Amino acid sequence: MRLRSFLTHLAALWLASAGASAQTATAPTITTQPAAVTAIVGGNATFSVVAAGTAPLAYQWLKGDATVAGGTAASLTLTNLTSADAAEYRVRVTNTAGSVNSSTARLTVNAAPVAGAPTITTQPTAVTATVGGNATFSVVAAGTAPLAYQWLKGETTLPAGTAASLTLTNLATGDAGAYRVRVTNTAGSVTSSSANLTVNAAPVAGTKPAITTQPVSKSVATGASHTFSATASGTAPLTYAWYKEGRLVASGSNADLVLAAVAPSDGGTYRLVVSNSAGSAVSESATLTVTAASGGGSGSGGSGGGSTPGSGSNPATTAPAITTQPAAVTASSGTKVTFSVVATGTAPLRYRWYKDGREIERAESATYELSSARVDSAGLYSVRVSNSAGSITSAPAALTVNGAATITTPPATQVVNSGTDATFTVAATGTDLTYAWKFNGRTTNPGVLSEGIYTVTISARGSSAAAASAARLSVTTDARLVNIATRGQVGEGDDVLISGFVTRGATDKKILVRAVGPTLGTAFGVTGALAAPRLTLSSTGRGGGVLKTNA
Helix, strand or coil: CCHHHHHHHHHHHHHHHHCCCCCCCCCCEEEECCCCEEEECCCCEEEECEEECCCCCEEEEEECCEECCCCCCCEEEECCCCHHHCEEEEEEEEECCEEEECCCEEEEEECCCCCCCCEEEECCCCEEEECCCCEEEECEEECCCCCEEEEEECCEECCCCCCCEEEECCCCHHHCEEEEEEEEECCEEEECCCEEEEEECCCCCCCCCEEEECCCCEEEECCCCEEECCEEECCCCCEEEEEECCEEEEEECCCCEEECCCCHHHCEEEEEEEEECCEEEECCCEEEEEECCCCCCCCCCCCCCCCCCCCCCCCCCCCCEEEECCCCEEEECCCCEEEECEEECCCCCEEEEEECCEECCCCCCCEEEECCCCHHHCEEEEEEEEECCEEEECCCEEEEEECCCEEEECCCCEEEECCCCCCCCCEEECCCCEEEEEECCECCCCCCCCCEEEEEEEEECCEEEEEEEEEEEEEECCCCCCCCCCCCCCCCHHHCCCCCCCCCCCCCCCCCCCCCHHHHHHHHCCCCCCCCCCCEEEECCCCCEEEEECC
């Protein structure tokens, strides 16, 4: 096949695969579910939902399976409540691409309080647990003693649920559901709002990788060898992939990257990605600086009459290594938070703590303490440990701070491949919650896949900042050209075989070009195979010309 015909055919295939597709409508999805409400006879109650999807979105609220007259907006307000209004409510959201039903939210309508009757001051909150684990619901109530408690799952009373707290042990998936408690005394009774128990399957056997010893930056003379090393924990087998400036340079079961006879083009920033069946972890970046080779002179020496022969060298120093990484912390607003690190290496070791990549003033010990955490204290905390032999930065540890809202599932740090999508999610409990995401401290969404720190601040009714957490997004690329093969009849003059490829970037590339003509004859009996094929590699850029030949 002629080169022109081949390239034309290839371009046609690319255009066919890259052709723009028609825009399609997106079906609705519920981003914020309606929450349970407790009110009193004669009072009001409001349910609300937040949905996404192609506009326009239509809403229809239901009480049980019956539609609610007038309930055609994202919020449903019921006024002048009676006991008959108590029920499970949900909403159906519809557009031209489909529909979706929200989860149900219970409306509890209590009698107007009388003197001494029970009142609930702290409602039970939702719980998420795993199969085989435990879950505890609790309530705080006031009123004339003695108070009697009866817990219910749905409409079923729980014989053992007769205290202010309810603990369920050795959970099964059938334990999931809505739990509430009825509090009674001689003056009356009151029922709490419902709190959902979510029971997830036990986590997949295996532990995600964690980088326990980070690679260290180094300066190396041209021609010398250098090995980048790192260690990681996690369920075996672990796969190690080393990247230079975002491009894969080595992958396999060896945690070390060996660079023999270092050249100036080897200089740059390296990073390790460790993977197993449970996930992946990304190391801190390590920079290789390539310096000019030594001139090989005699070195320094003194002529003083009192000197004693000998090298006079100092013992070798050891660069820092982190043996215990800082751990993630979830705390309540106003409480004390402590991060700590354990490192080895030649003393003295120097410590410098960072929040979201920014240096923290006067944070220069192995332990960093926040005496009273605020919601805006949430973020990713790391520490750099250094000595005269080098430095190392810990893995980031997330601080989640809860206030008027409680984050039950914080966003997770992710490592994704370039060209894919990344989605951060958070789950929280509270009343009338709104969510605000920031990228590297800015409210602007980058719009494209971008490395950095993503922070979510959750606001609840009556509180401007009720909870916050953060996660890091790292982007890698393992897309690379590994092989080009072409086959054709080779002759002389105008019948030579011409094939081409394109490389890009500012750094040198290592390319192996070979012909298998002799093998075709000796191994496969192909007649006319070339016994000594001549290969010539030419460049069409940088002035053109022959780059290499085996002639």
